[in-house]
Amino acid sequence: MTTSIVGLTDIHKSCGPVEVLKGISLDVAPGEVICLIGPSGSGKNTLLRSINHLEKTNAGEIRVDGNLVGYRELNGRLFELSDKETSKSREDVGMVLQHFNLFPHMTVLENLIEAPLRVRKENKAEATSRAQTLLARVGLEEKADSYPEQLSGGQ
Ligand SMILES: Nc1ncnc2c1ncn2[C@@H]1O[C@H](COP(=O)(O)OP(=O)(O)OP(=O)(O)O)[C@@H](O)[C@H]1O
Ligand SMILES: [Mg+2]
Structure with missing residues (x-):
């Protein structure tokens, strides 16, 4: 039984011929602050986007607060959820991008x-x-x- 708020297990992700994430595992405890540090193009954004299922991964498992993100487990197999269902779980995950994308016409x-x-x-x-x-x-x-x-x- 895990107590992670974010848990990644052996995440693989390829963009065309390039394997960007090569088996990433990570456990973040509630309240823990961690930094991902790596060279430009090493896959930091890709990994963060995967946590919200904004990127589809090719293999591995992602859980937020114990729940799978983007998939439902049925008889040991994973089935991708609809965008609408995934949107619901995204409500609980905040993300600030390199460009903040504030609405310019709003205070x-x-x-x-x-x-x-x-x-x-x-x-x-x-x-x-x-x-x-x-x-x-x-x-x-x-x-x-x-x-x-x-x-x-x-x-
Ligand atoms: N849609 C895509 N198609 C093909 N390659 C992609 C795509 N998106 C990202 N990549 C490649 O995946 C790699 C990881 O990109 P990512 O944006 O995750 O890097 P990063 O670690 O956040 O880099 P930086 O520090 O420059 O922000 C890069 O080599 C990038 O060129
Ligand atoms: Mg980046």
Whole structure:
């Protein structure tokens, strides 16, 4: 029985003739912070995208909080889920890409509450209050009403 929040077992992934992931296994404990470090093109993004089933792997098993991602197990065989079913499990996994892709026509606060409102159907007042708390935690509370183009790269 595993206590991993993210568990990868022998993940293989090829892009055409190039084998990008050659049997990656990894266990991340709840609350643990880990860094993936490697040369450009070594497959870091491919591995992270695989965790959300944004990339299909060729072999191996991926579990988040004990559940398979993108597949259902039936009589020892794996069957790929529909996009709609996989979207449901993606709701619980956050991902910040190299390009943040903030909506340029929305303020910082509006960017932060968009997914909670639209995906989670959260109450606007609660989502706003939580967003403000999170902004304060990283010292950006005064930027809530700024637009992305008014921020520095780090902000
Ligand atoms: N759709 C694709 N088709 C073919 N090759 C691909 C595809 N996507 C990624 N690759 C190749 O897979 C390899 C891993 O790419 P990936 O983006 O995962 O690397 P990375 O470790 O995140 O690199 P960087 O540090 O530059 O961001 C690269 O060699 C890349 O060229
Ligand atoms: Mg990358």
